[in-house]
Amino acid sequence: MPLSGEAIRLMNYLDDVAVTLRRVLAAAPGLSAEERARVAEHLQQSRPNVEDVVKALAAK
Secondary structure (H helix, E strand, O other), rough: OOOOOOHHHHHHHHHHHHHHHHHHHHHHOOHHHHHHHEEEEEEHHHHOOOHHHHHHHHHH
């Protein structure tokens, strides 16, 4: 079954998120330990997070 335009658009959004995360990984070594910890905490507390999205997509 072919994907709808909306599904393709969502997959493109996920690709954009992956690009952003690669940029975070590339920049992380240039941060101090305190800065890395604060960025990590910010990422953990952001909502929705990947687990929220996976749950929503898996729900029937």
